Amino acid sequence: MSILHRHSVAVILLWLFTRIVLQSVSADDRPNLILMMGDDHGWEETGFHGHPHVRTPVLDEMARTGLRLDQFYAAHPNCSPTRASFLTGRHPNRMGTFAPGWSFRPEEITLAAILRQSGYRCAHYGKWHTGPVRKDSPVSPGSMGFDEWVSHDNFFELNPVLSRNGADPQRIEGESSAILVDEAVRFLERCQEQGQPFLIVLWFGSPHEPYSGLPEDLELYADLPARYTKPVTVTSNETGQQVQVSQGQVLQARYAEITAMDRAIGRLRRRLADIGLRDNTLLFYCGDNGTSADAALGAPHRGTKGTMYQGGLLVPGLIEWPRRIVRPRVSTVPASTSDLLPTVCHLAGIDPPQRPLDGQDLSELLAGRELIRDQPLFFWEYTSAGRNRGDPWIDPRLQAGTTPLVKKMGGKATRDFTNFHYDTWDEQSCRGPRAVVDGEWKLVLAGRQAELFNLRADPAELRDLAQTESATVQRLTEQLLQWQTGVLNSLTGADYRPR
Numbered sequence: 170m171s172i173l174h175r176h177s178v179a180v181i182l183l184w185l186f187t188r189i190v191l192q193s194v195s196a197d198d199r200p201n202l203i204l205m206m207g208d209d210h211g212w213e214e215t216g217f218h219g220h221p222h223v224r225t226p227v228l229d230e231m232a233r234t235g236l237r238l239d240q241f242y243a244a245h246p247n248c249s250p251t252r253a254s255f256l257t258g259r260h261p262n263r264m265g266t267f268a269p270g271w272s273f274r275p276e277e278i279t280l281a282a283i284l285r286q287s288g289y290r291c292a293h294y295g296k297w298h299t300g301p302v303r304k305d306s307p308v309s310p311g312s313m314g315f316d317e318w319v320s321h322d323n324f325f326e327l328n329p330v331l332s333r334n335g336a337d338p339q340r341i342e343g344e345s346s347a348i349l350v351d352e353a354v355r356f357l358e359r360c361q362e363q364g365q366p367f368l369i370v371l372w373f374g375s376p377h378e379p380y381s382g383l384p385e386d387l388e389l390y391a392d393l394p395a396r397y398t399k400p401v402t403v404t405s406n407e408t409g410q411q412v413q414v415s416q417g418q419v420l421q422a423r424y425a426e427i428t429a430m431d432r433a434i435g436r437l438r439r440r441l442a443d444i445g446l447r448d449n450t451l452l453f454y455c456g457d458n459g460t461s462a463d464a465a466l467g468a469p470h471r472g473t474k475g476t477m478y479q480g481g482l483l484v485p486g487l488i489e490w491p492r493r494i495v496r497p498r499v500s501t502v503p504a505s506t507s508d509l510l511p512t513v514c515h516l517a518g519i520d521p522p523q524r525p526l527d528g529q530d531l532s533e534l535l536a537g538r539e540l541i542r543d544q545p546l547f548f549w550e551y552t553s554a555g556r557n558r559g560d561p562w563i564d565p566r567l568q569a570g571t572t573p574l575v576k577k578m579g580g581k582a583t584r585d586f587t588n589f590h591y592d593t594w595d596e597q598s599c600r601g602p603r604a605v606v607d608g609e610w611k612l613v614l615a616g617r618q619a620e621l622f623n624l625r626a627d628p629a630e631l632r633d634l635a636q637t638e639s640a641t642v643q644r645l646t647e648q649l650l651q652w653q654t655g656v657l658n659s660l661t662g663a664d665y666r667p668r
Contacts, residue, residue, distance in 0.1 A: 199517050200490060201360075201450040202284075203353070203369045203437070204509065206255065207430060208248065208296055208324055208377035211460030212241075212483035213469060214427060223424045224389060227435035228454065231487045235452075236498050236535065240624075241486025242505040242546060242606065243458045244527070246475050249298045251457045251506055252372070256280055256299065256313070258510030258521065258528040260547065263659035265562065265588045267551045272300035272586035274562055275307040276665040278522040280510050281314030281368060287519050290365045292356045293318040294349040295372040296325070300563075300586050301570045304335025307563055308586075311335055315370070319352050322570035323584045325374040326381045326406065330573055338572045344383055345374045346426075346433035354440050361444060368513075373433075375426035378463065379404035379575050382425025389428060390421040401463040409577035416463065423464050438489075448491045451516070455506065456484030471630040477548055477604040477613050478630050493535055502540050503606050504531055524664040525655055545607035545645070547652050552601035559590030594657045603653075605645045612645040619646065 212218060216225045217232035244254035249269045250261030256279040257264070264273045281291040293310040300308030302320040310318035311334065319333050329345045330338045341348050353369050360367040380403065394417035401419055405412040434454065441447035459465075459481040462473040472478025486504065488494065507528030514521040515532045527547070534540040561568075565587070573582040605612040609625040619642050621635040635642050658664075 198449075199289075199366050200492070201357070201367050201446060202289075202513060202516075203357075203371060203450060203452050204255070204280075205371045205373070205434065205452070205454045206252075207373050207427075207454070207456045207485075208375060209458060209461045209474060210376055210427065210456035210485060211458075211465070211474070211480065212456070212485055213466075214376075214424075214460060214464075215485050218485070222390065222393065222420065224428050225431045227431045227438065228485065228487060231434075231438075231452070231454065231489050232497075234497050235487060235489035236494050236500060238486030238488070238500050238502075238504055240501050240503045241455055241484055242482045242503065242548075243456065243484050244506045245548065246458050246477060246481035246550065248296075248377075248457045252297075252299050253277075254527070255457075255506040255509055256370075258507050258526045259524075259659070260507065260527045260549065260656055262549055262551045262656050263525065263527075263664070265591065265660060266299065269298065270584060270586055272308050272563065272568060272588045274588060274665075275312065276662075277313070278524075279313045280513055281310075281370070283314070283510075283514060283519055283522070284368045284517060285314050285316065287517055288366065289368050289517070290356075290360050290363075291315045291317075291368040291370075292353070293320055293370045293372070294352050295319075295345075296321055296323065296374055297372070298323055301568060302332045302335060303569075303571050306335070306567050309335055317356060319349070321374065321572045321574070322586075323572070323574050324377040324576075325572075326379060326575055327383075329374065332572055344429050344433075346430040347436070349373060350433040350437045353437060357441070357446065358444065361446060366517075372457075373430050375430045376423045376464075378419070378423075378461065379406045380419060380422030380426060381406055382422045383429060386425035386428050387421055390424045393417040393421045393424070403463050404576040406575055409575050409582065419463050451488065451490040451493075453489075453509070454485065454487045457506075459483060469629060477550070477602045477615070479611075479624075479628065482548060482604070488535065490535065494537075496537075498537060500534055500540075502534060503542065503546050503608075504529075504534070505546050525659055542608075544652075545605050545648060547649060548604040548606075549653065549656070550602045551598075559592055562588040562590055590662070591657075591660045594660065598657055599650065599653045603649060605649050607645060607648075610641055610645065612642060612649070614646070614649070621645075 216229040243251040245251045253261040253266040253273045266273045293315045297320045330340045332338045397417035399416045401416045459474045465473040470479035472480035511528045511530040515530045568586040570583040603614040611622045613620040619635050620633045622630045
């Protein structure tokens with residue numbers, strides 16, 4: 170063999186070795202991901218946001234040591250639509266997930282489906298609510314990219330009834346947040362043993378009603394029933410029917426649930442530290458919509474769950490990642506659940522799906538650099554869900570839920586899902602409550618009435634500036650309509666067809 174040939178072989182071998190080493194380093198540098206969400210947990214219901222009663226020492230510590238997102242929004246003021254955005258990076262109206270009980274579509278591409286193809290092992294624990302969790306459902310966690318799941322179609326309380334990997338539901342004794350964290354810890358320990366990066370989507374059932382708490386947690390808030398006597402309507406844990414109780418009773422049990430959830434998150438953080446995974450694990454927490462009306466105290470924001478005001482959309486937003494977020498920071502950049510998919514794709518070194526996304530990569534924000542949004546945040550509750558309805562998108566027999574819950578509807582303890590074809594749309598399809606957040610400005614539309622607020626000067630949305638800032642109203646309205654046109658095109662299924 171000539172010297173030149175031996176040299177060429179050596180260069181090729183060195184190049185191959187370097188490639189292997191670089192790929193190994195790149196894979197090792199990819200963060201583990203634990204993406205958590207509370208159910209009906211509003212922005213103000215944390216200690217770090219100054220709540221007068223609720224105790225959240227773990228979330229408070231995350232806020233002190235990580236990245237606190239003070240302008241973090243749920244993509245929708247109700248749960249199922251927000252969850253669809255969380256998983257896909259797309260507004261829920263693009264996939265027909267209009268409201269609770271509306272599934273998303275099998276053609277959607279989730280975080281889990283993307284990461285699994287890149288070598289991540291993926292698990293879902295807790296509330297799913299974007300379709301049934303049964304194994305044969307085309308929109309179950311397993312069908313949408315998760316390797317393992319212990320999940321519920323909807324919400325759950327103490328001693329939850331959950332389905333493991335789509336099998337028949339089984340009752341598990343204990344406090345629900347602790348149960349989910351125990352499952353997550355066992356999963357991440359297996360992933361560590363196998364040397365695999367992991368994604369865990371951990372969606373708690375708390376603090377959604379009906380409310381129930383452990384005695385030691387209820388005792389922390391024993392003074393509240395006497396302080397808040399206004400009657401409110403909630404679900405009875407005994408009958409599953411609606412009952413009227415004092416708001417103080419609701420707050421006592423609700424805050425007990427939040428404190429138990431907070432404690433479970435603390436156990437998860439400690440376990441990550443104990444086994445050496447905390448440094449390169451991105452831990453995220455948010456709520457799925459604002460505080461429900463039965464528990465809202467009316468401050469500091471206007472509105473509640475189900476409304477387009479800040480009280481319906483703003484939720485806690487926290488990120489811990491010690492390897493990358495080495496100093497505590499507070500950001501007021503508007504961000505939302507739709508931003509998770511493009512951000513995670515960037516961090517894992519994966520291209521996002523080639524279809525319209527509504528989220529933006531936040532990795533610059535994680536790195537401590539300035540971030541300017543490419544476009545405003547758009548919100549839209551599609552109230553014309555019955556118009557232009559075609560055939561079911563999914564066989565209704567596969568949309569039947571199996572996991573029972575306390576709250577009954579029509580005497581039924583399980584929930585079914587639906588999704589339909591929408592082949593056409595018109596101007597009427599753009600109606601419904603809508604909102605736009607663009608920097609300091611927020612436009613709220615209900616019918617033909619427009620309200621405009623300067624969130625920097627008026628975060629409580631008390632002073633409508635629509636009359637004096639008509640040019641801003643017009644600009645945001647036009648941007649909204651243009652965006653809605655694209656969303657309705659997606660709703661017809663255009664994004665799933667070959668280009």
